[in-house]
Amino acid sequence: MKITAIFFSVTLMKNILKKLFKVLLFCAQSAPNRFTFLPWQTMSLSGLLAIFLFSAMPLAAWSEHALGVYPALEASQRIASLKEASVEELSVFLIRNEKQLEKLLAEEEDWARNHLEHYPPLPESLRFTATGEKATIVARFARAVRIHPGLMLSLYVQADPRTGCKNRPVLPVKQTVFQDNSSFKNIEFCRLTPGEKIHPIVITATAADEPDHGLDIGLFEDNNTPHGSQYAFGPQPFGDPRLEYSSQAPFHMGFYHESPIVYAAAPFLKQTYPEYRIRLYRQLGIFALKNGHPYWGYRFLGWGLHYLTDLTQPYHATVLPGVSTLKMLWINFLAILGFPAAKDNAVNLVSNRHTAIEELQGRLLRAELKTNQADSPLVRAFADLAADTVYPAYSDSYPRETIAREANERAKQADRLLVKALPEKYTSDPAFDYTPEAKEQILPDTRLFNPAGFTELNQYFVILFQSFGAHTRKYMESALQQAQIPVS
Numbered sequence: 034m035k036i037t038a039i040f041f042s043v044t045l046m047k048n049i050l051k052k053l054f055k056v057l058l059f060c061a062q063s064a065p066n067r068f069t070f071l072p073w074q075t076m077s078l079s080g081l082l083a084i085f086l087f088s089a090m091p092l093a094a095w096s097e098h099a100l101g102v103y104p105a106l107e108a109s110q111r112i113a114s115l116k117e118a119s120v121e122e123l124s125v126f127l128i129r130n131e132k133q134l135e136k137l138l139a140e141e142e143d144w145a146r147n148h149l150e151h152y153p154p155l156p157e158s159l160r161f162t163a164t165g166e167k168a169t170i171v172a173r174f175a176r177a178v179r180i181h182p183g184l185m186l187s188l189y190v191q192a193d194p195r196t197g198c199k200n201r202p203v204l205p206v207k208q209t210v211f212q213d214n215s216s217f218k219n220i221e222f223c224r225l226t227p228g229e230k231i232h233p234i235v236i237t238a239t240a241a242d243e244p245d246h247g248l249d250i251g252l253f254e255d256n257n258t259p260h261g262s263q264y265a266f267g268p269q270p271f272g273d274p275r276l277e278y279s280s281q282a283p284f285h286m287g288f289y290h291e292s293p294i295v296y297a298a299a300p301f302l303k304q305t306y307p308e309y310r311i312r313l314y315r316q317l318g319i320f321a322l323k324n325g326h327p328y329w330g331y332r333f334l335g336w337g338l339h340y341l342t343d344l345t346q347p348y349h350a351t352v353l354p355g356v357s358t359l360k361m362l363w364i365n366f367l368a369i370l371g372f373p374a375a376k377d378n379a380v381n382l383v384s385n386r387h388t389a390i391e392e393l394q395g396r397l398l399r400a401e402l403k404t405n406q407a408d409s410p411l412v413r414a415f416a417d418l419a420a421d422t423v424y425p426a427y428s429d430s431y432p433r434e435t436i437a438r439e440a441n442e443r444a445k446q447a448d449r450l451l452v453k454a455l456p457e458k459y460t461s462d463p464a465f466d467y468t469p470e471a472k473e474q475i476l477p478d479t480r481l482f483n484p485a486g487f488t489e490l491n492q493y494f495v496i497l498f499q500s501f502g503a504h505t506r507k508y509m510e511s512a513l514q515q516a517q518i519p520v521s
């Protein structure tokens with residue numbers, strides 16, 4: 034009897050909540066018709082989410098992916114023992130494999146159309162066709178994989194802070210398509226020359242940061258770029274299309290595990306493309322490895338790895354961490370009624386916390402690697418092999434079903450620990466602005482503010498970094514196996 038009563042009361046509660054959602058959604062979606070007097074009254078849930086995502090988004094999921102990829106790959110005996118690869122220009126790799134690449138890219142286009150629900154097909158005019166023209170081959174390839182045509186794709190190393198460039202010449206900082214390169218000022222880029230031998234770990238770790246240097250900038254039709262008007266990705270689904278760096282967000286975030294009511298109100302959240310990038314670059318990497326071009330094999334694998342590890346960041350796999358669906362609907366409802374403060378606050382806070390986690394992670398890791406602290410728990414976490422056997426074998430569904438699901442489940446806890454550990458202004462003041470000076474101060478301020486909270490946050494970083502390391506190795510080792518690279 035008791036069980037039946039509990040069952041009925043749970044069912045009743047569920048029905049009440051469902052009805053409440055429906056009423057709120059109805060009010061939200063029909064607001065323009067029902068309240069026509071003031072502009073803010075046209076705000077729907079979709080509007081709330083769009084505005085959240087219109088805010089000034091942080092640039093990356095993790096600052097400098099290479100910082101984590103170096104220790105993660107060094108821990109794999111299989112990868113550490115790989116032979117060095119000979120550095121090669123992209124045009125050489127492409128021209129020597131032009132006919133086979135035409136076939137591979139056509140197959141990948143078919144795969145994307147058949148497997149990715151919201152994939153915008155490649156226009157026929159951009160398809161990669163073997164013409165034998167070396168002078169145009171890089172541009173033709175860039176169009177076929179729909180990347181920013183202005184990124185130089187030069188031959189370089191993103192130095193491990195533990196070693197620096199050693200005897201290689203240091204390049205000027207500008208290796209990106211951005212006007213403002215201040216986020217890259219602490220990184221040392223080193224020049225490579227064709228024919229030089231280099232270890233696959235260095236190639237992969239370097240390439241794993243490259244998609245944050247501009248590969249996905251300006252690809253949408255409203256980004257006001259020549260390539261954006263050709264690539265057929267349509268208007269930017271979220272983020273501010275006028276802000277240069279915000280246009281990469283739909284390629285670097287994956288909102289796969291939101292509640293159905295959120296998708297119903299904001300279907301554009303499904304227009305995210307990390308799976309397209311991961312699959313395409315992984316296949317290109319395997320192809321290059323199989324065909325005797327290891328430098329481009331590891332570089333393409335590094336590109337795919339970037340998007341894969343972006344999804345380990347809870348703020349990249351969850352729309353509004355720490356804000357329940359019910360709360361989202363409630364603050365939206367308040368906005369419709371004319372009280373937009375709660376909505377504006379939620380938007381700014383989530384954006385600020387996203388920046389906070391990135392800034393802390395990057396600064397902590399860089400400091401520990403720079404001083405070569407071999408016993409740093411944060412650095413050791415990337416190399417921890419214990420989690421590798423916990424996860425399933427790598428497959429095309431792994432990024433969504435294993436990585437993004439895990440990060441999404443962690444979002445609430447990550448948000449809670451951030452709020453606890455940081456001085457209030459960094460996470461809980463909606464008016465706070467992350468100026469360059471504020472970013473410089475975040476780590477010293479946090480160390481002093483609440484040592485116990487800081488320790489707890491560090492312990493949580495250890496968990497996140499263990500997953501980053503394990504997923505990195507699973508992706509790379511499975512690709513080596515598929516490419517039939519012998520164990521040396």
Ligand SMILES: [Zn+2]
Nearest residue numbers: 093094285343
């Ligand atoms: Zn990214």
